[in-house]
Amino acid sequence: MTEMVKLTAKDFATDQEVRWCPGCGDYAVLKAVQRTLPEIGVDPSKTVFISGIGCSSRFPYYMETYGFHTIHGRAPTIATGVKLANPELDVWIITGDGDALSIGGNHTMHVLRRNLDCQILLFNNEIYGLTKGQYSPTSRVGTRSPSTPFGSVDRPVSPSAFALGSGARFVARGIDVHKNLPAVLKAAHAHRGASFVEIYQNCIVYNDDVFAPFTAKENAGNQLWLEAGQPMLFASGTKGITLDRERLCLKIVDVIDGDWQGAEVIVHEPHNRGVAHMLVEMPVGQGWPVALGVLYEDPAPTFESAIIEQNRALSEGKPADLQALVSKGQTWEVAKEPREI
């Protein structure tokens, strides 16, 4: 890449045929990423997509960048090695709800708490697509699936709540086919540190329309798109979120004639962690909207920069003298003429 030509989405597509089911939400995310990267202006040869196993984890094969399709749940560990070995690389982790939160939950937590500089795109379809439709840790109670033919009984985990609890410094949400996805991706990329993005992705084969209550056109009013410095409004601005100062929890208020101040609607401050916790835990469905966009952002030092900096500081002025290293400690000389007994 000596001459920097303006790249297009096509330049980020490989010659490999895309192998998802027709109609799968993964296509839309792939398109969005392929469109966004040239807009950000990244160098494909400095970009690495790392995934685990799952339908979504096939993603790297379709990106004309470096890529590693690893093993189930372990993408964050491989990403950590890649980034520590070469912090110049721009690392994207692609994962699913099963990959990131079932088998891989621990690594997801640790990559977030350590704050490795990377983007984590979690394709949440609330199902195991690749293994043919078993319920996942994000599936709702009552999900019927091959492994739960009479309905699942365990309470799901909320990816974004889990990310926050794990110490994430950037938490965002998007929808596979929504036009705002590129903006969310750009924000994630701009954030230094681990950017956690939960993408609601429709699995047309095993969990079709599970997000329709807020993704369907007629339900778009249930989307609360957050923007820094802007009031938390939804339903075309007719409703807003405020804090119930009695019960110390969030509350929905009607906004009359756009007077959101009057309704005491909260202005979104992405660095407010307490509010972020409440936003991700809004009981979606029961009249509550889904919080989308950048829910929380408050940068902190990144893991790899701290490591690199420590290593640099400690090795400054110390030559890598192998002979000196092996000769260290308390040593003794045996004289030229060996003593024989």
Added chain:
Amino acid sequence: MTEMVKLTAKDFATDQEVRWCPGCGDYAVLKAVQRTLPEIGVDPSKTVFISGIGCSSRFPYYMETYGFHTIHGRAPTIATGVKLANPELDVWIITGDGDALSIGGNHTMHVLRRNLDCQILLFNNEIYGLTKGQYSPTSRVGTRSPSTPFGSVDRPVSPSAFALGSGARFVARGIDVHKNLPAVLKAAHAHRGASFVEIYQNCIVYNDDVFAPFTAKENAGNQLWLEAGQPMLFASGTKGITLDRERLCLKIVDVIDGDWQGAEVIVHEPHNRGVAHMLVEMPVGQGWPVALGVLYEDPAPTFESAIIEQNRALSEGKPADLQALVSKGQTWEVAKEPREI
């Protein structure tokens, strides 16, 4: 146990010599548990202590109950099997900060989100005791240890914040040597579902006095003991916690002459999840107290009861007829006289 005699702490002690370092905080927790169980009136033969690996995980050997000292990080998985196989058993999980949050973080999350009825005692000494003092995921930035001789750089995870993010319905905190520990243990036992208890435990050998800023006698004022329906006061009632209604976050206020209402000090409602999040995330040290006692409690159906109930409902009236089972599906008869060709 046909006749129920009143048991004492001694009845819960085994004949095994306790093998922790002299002065280790684990002794105090062991004592507290051995004292509390007879007070609750549990049946030792229906009680199971399950642990992973670590100094703390030696605990079961010292409890005259059933016990399983398993492998590193996996105690929640074994506990899940025990409880699903026999929901009558009273299951305690004993784990350390490394065991529960380093290698075992994923299982900790899942046992919490599933809400298995059990008590989880996490001995947080912010260090790996058993392997001789390496830093752990709860160690503070800058911790010098054999594996981080120049100080650790990664941001620690907060056990209680992680538990909440994982969907815990009961989160409490205690201190190894504090007189309130039995009360916390009782509350945990009384809660139906997964009760998460973080115990600050002093490792006298590898991390001595790391909690002294709030555990030392002279620093007891930094302990905020929460009680349902009571105002959040600390420093002998001279300070309290309130909500900054501008910035929507917690704030410390001075309480003059005990007028906490005047100072707008919050009354602790254990089921308030939003406030619980803020309490566990108070930046301890920088003038902030440590929230102790039952931080959050809001019961939900337990995993094993839901499973058992579903299985019961589905098998009701269906005999376990093995012959019928193997004869299922589309079958055909081959006549007595086999046709030969």
Added chain:
Amino acid sequence: MATATKFVTSEDHARDVPEAVVVRFAGDSGDGMQLTGSQFTLSTALAGNDLATFPDFPAEIRAPQGTTFGVSAFQINFGSATIDTAGDEPDVLIAMNPAALKTNVDALKLGGLIIVDEGEFGARNFAKAGYEQNPLEDGSLAKWQVVPFNISQLTLDAVKPFGLGNKEALRCKNMWTLGLALWMFDRPRKPVEDWLKAKFAKAPQLAEANIVALNAGHAFGETAEIGSPLKQHHVDPAPAEPGLYRTVTGAEAISLGLVAGAQLAGLPMFFGGYPITPASAILHHLARYKEFGVVTFQAEDEIAAIGAAIGASFAGSLGVTSSSGPGIALKTEAMGLAIMTELPLVIVNSQRGGPSTGLPTKTEQSDLYQAVYGRNGDAPMPVIAARSPADAFDCAIEACRIAVQYMTPVMLLTDGYIANAAEPWKVPDTTTFERFDVAFHDAPLGEGEAVNPYARDDKLKRVWIKPGTAGLMHRIGGIEKNVGTGHIDYDPANHQAMTDIRADKVLGVANSIPPQGLEQGEAGAALAVVGWGSTYGPIAQAVRRARARGLDVAHVHIRHIWPLPTNLGELLRGFGKVIVPEMNNGQLKTLLRDQYLVDCRPLTKVSGQPFKIREIETAIDEALA
């Protein structure tokens, strides 16, 4: 297969009254070929033929339509004689599109019959399949007999009255094809109709449309004026013992066998699993058997799955877990815990192509090393292997028996081929099965007596004390235990003693198993073909053919991989030569050579595909040349 009573050579006969036919259905993943295949299988079974099947599908859920990597195929071999494999070379290939033709035609027998859906043979599909021109026209299929129909159009015409959308209407193509196939082999349509009605109970219109398509395909065969290649064949029923039969896949049979095993042990069963191809089906089956006291648990990962199963065993259930290669690898550490705590546990490994993610939907036998040797420490564990879908039922029971009678984890090896393949199964009379009821230890302690969870019987089995038992509280764990008390003990002599006990206990399992027999041939034969697992079918047929040609060859098939039957060494030493065909690089071979110092020669195949009979026959010829 389970019902074999008489030996009849197959496939080598003249074709007029065929005794065995191999049919392969191939189409796009979305074409429903697996359904077509399994319904055809059922009708074949009902017609009394012996049979074996081989479903072969892509790793993708639904790859883009029309591509070669999206092709899904189903092969069935059925006949009036004993059938042991899904057949080397199809006689008939039904290809629903150019990609299906392309990927499958090379396997077809010289002169075999190709039926294609002409309606899919257009330029776009040629391109996707990588054909430069129309293969139906360029003479490239001259070795075979090609019969093209426009199945798409014929289906659309047939279901027109239902006013379905184009896409939905075309979904009935597979039933049209099935109808034609049923006609070709003179089969009743009723069972399929019943099945369709049940399947589409909530959409009776779809059921009807499919039935109409089925009938249309059948009628087409009856009435269409097609030349000789397409004619009706009747395949006589195979000889079989009288009784009730059903078809069974390996995954089903293992599930049923585990339920039976737990019942025979008198225990509730706990199954901890995590989905993975091709093991998931066992979880799916068991999730439906609630009335048998089966608790299924979809864990967060394979480690949690085995951990929970160990916990359940500790609590007094029969713990079972299942996975395939990568997941079994993850369970390794916990298996060590089960070995050390001497808890019963059944671990089912449905082997697939490796290493790593490998070829998830393909079959292989390459986890034998892992099963026998793949743990830290000296960690002996019994291992048994199923040879066929029906045999998997017996093996699952056997695994349960060993687990509870010896207080040990047991690994049951099966593979992708067995898991998915179906074969007829004579329903056993379960009331005649020998029980192996577990007696939990619950005797109250005597005066001054201490609980000893490591007290043993003369088989070296330790006592199983259920938590909840009054007065017998005790602790177990993964650290070495004192041989006399069960307390933690690091003493050197004690570790040696416990290591010896663990090894001897597992070796002792050999005393409870039958001596190794011969499938065919005599002890002392010039050549023995020694196999294990799903190579049974091709080895049995190959040996049969070789013996029919007068060769002195025997077939030994090993179920008990560890410990090996006590007479095996002697048996092997008696043969002139020994070859060991395996779908791996020679793993059982290592075991046999180590144990018996017999020059067992490996015959390896690691392609994700079962052996062909011919491949083994060739090896026999070479060995005896």
Added chain:
Amino acid sequence: MATATKFVTSEDHARDVPEAVVVRFAGDSGDGMQLTGSQFTLSTALAGNDLATFPDFPAEIRAPQGTTFGVSAFQINFGSATIDTAGDEPDVLIAMNPAALKTNVDALKLGGLIIVDEGEFGARNFAKAGYEQNPLEDGSLAKWQVVPFNISQLTLDAVKPFGLGNKEALRCKNMWTLGLALWMFDRPRKPVEDWLKAKFAKAPQLAEANIVALNAGHAFGETAEIGSPLKQHHVDPAPAEPGLYRTVTGAEAISLGLVAGAQLAGLPMFFGGYPITPASAILHHLARYKEFGVVTFQAEDEIAAIGAAIGASFAGSLGVTSSSGPGIALKTEAMGLAIMTELPLVIVNSQRGGPSTGLPTKTEQSDLYQAVYGRNGDAPMPVIAARSPADAFDCAIEACRIAVQYMTPVMLLTDGYIANAAEPWKVPDTTTFERFDVAFHDAPLGEGEAVNPYARDDKLKRVWIKPGTAGLMHRIGGIEKNVGTGHIDYDPANHQAMTDIRADKVLGVANSIPPQGLEQGEAGAALAVVGWGSTYGPIAQAVRRARARGLDVAHVHIRHIWPLPTNLGELLRGFGKVIVPEMNNGQLKTLLRDQYLVDCRPLTKVSGQPFKIREIETAIDEALA
């Protein structure tokens, strides 16, 4: 050991001018015996003796004082001749309390010397140690020579001037004891004094108190009027090649070797680890070598540790990970990924007693099966084993060489004994080492050319393309790859081809290693003792003694466990008999019998303790009887 030049029999000589002495320090975990031992070792090395050590400590951090399971011991064998083991039976036992006496006295040589701290011999400690009465008085030690002093009191008296608390003052006991030991063997105190000053740089008063205790112990030896048992011995220096020497433990040597290996490859090193006994020390050492481009990462678990190492290798570093049995088990799945993606990786396994948690602080060789066979799928991987602390340095370099020259994960086996034991090491001239610089592939693509990450050289090594390289973007992963393009490919013939390539590539490593040599004896000897790893010492001594007695026995010690040296089969077939001593139930034996059909007889010991020379000598005698 590394410095052996001449053979001199040891221990069997008359005792007046001893040529080898075995001393064992034993005390409570809190008594600082490991420090005493390592300082004594250093002074011994400085005195020019050859030596070997064996630290033996409990799993507990600090078990309750005075108990037998809390005893920590350190044994050293040193002499004026070649020393290969820490010695079978101590000549001198220094026991700091009754528990230490109890657990160690039985190993003592008949007539050996026992020094005890009388101050600890009170009723409470007898009870804790399980003595019913005072062993110093009941005649039970009559076989040995017992010299009791009140070391506690003598130490308290000595350090009184410093006004330390009782507990702190008693902490100096170990230095008093060391002082006495230094006197006994005529050693300078200066190095210990220097070390104390450095150690207590921030508390000079403590340094002084310890030095005073050290001098007091020494002076006590000089002046005390004790009978004959306690007298000064001078052990002459051992013959050694001239040069610079230091002591080194296995963990240190591996760390240094890894650094050297990465340097020779011209790569930065990435080390991903998770603490576990006895592997942690490698992480601890490497964490200090920042200036060598070493990045250490304490991961959340062993899976993350190897995952990160694989990621680092993908990114162009030399990835290294390390653990012991249970942790290695957890890495199994990821090893498969490294094999499939053909990335260089060094996996160090510091073996400990198993199975499961087992005996974490004890030594064993029971992970060989796991190393060679323990993965799903046909997953070949080179395995090499270090025989001693000093040898571990060379082996670590060799592991790095194979990893980068063949693009493969390599497992390096060591064990708890090697990891902790120390021996003198002639510091090598690293400038003479042969480099194996890595050439990353970065040639721009030609017209119409596609990137092929699986393009190979004639050693079958694939190209290594660093992410960040302009224009060579590509994707790798755990699914089977096309042999020609590197794209995903499920084709049967392709899988067979890739399976063969993976196997052949690893087998090809044998072409880059020296042929198997003999440590002692001749090819064709009546008996060969074939060993691997840390059994080197006792085998070497046992064979030496047997040969000194005129027996025709050879010693073969295998470094390259997989692939085995190409001449090994021929070599083994030439011997009359072969015995294979292993600290496991016969694992290398399996490999050898499988590969060569040679009747290798196992000699097993699974007690968590190294072999005694005598045990092997006895086996030699029996084999030749």
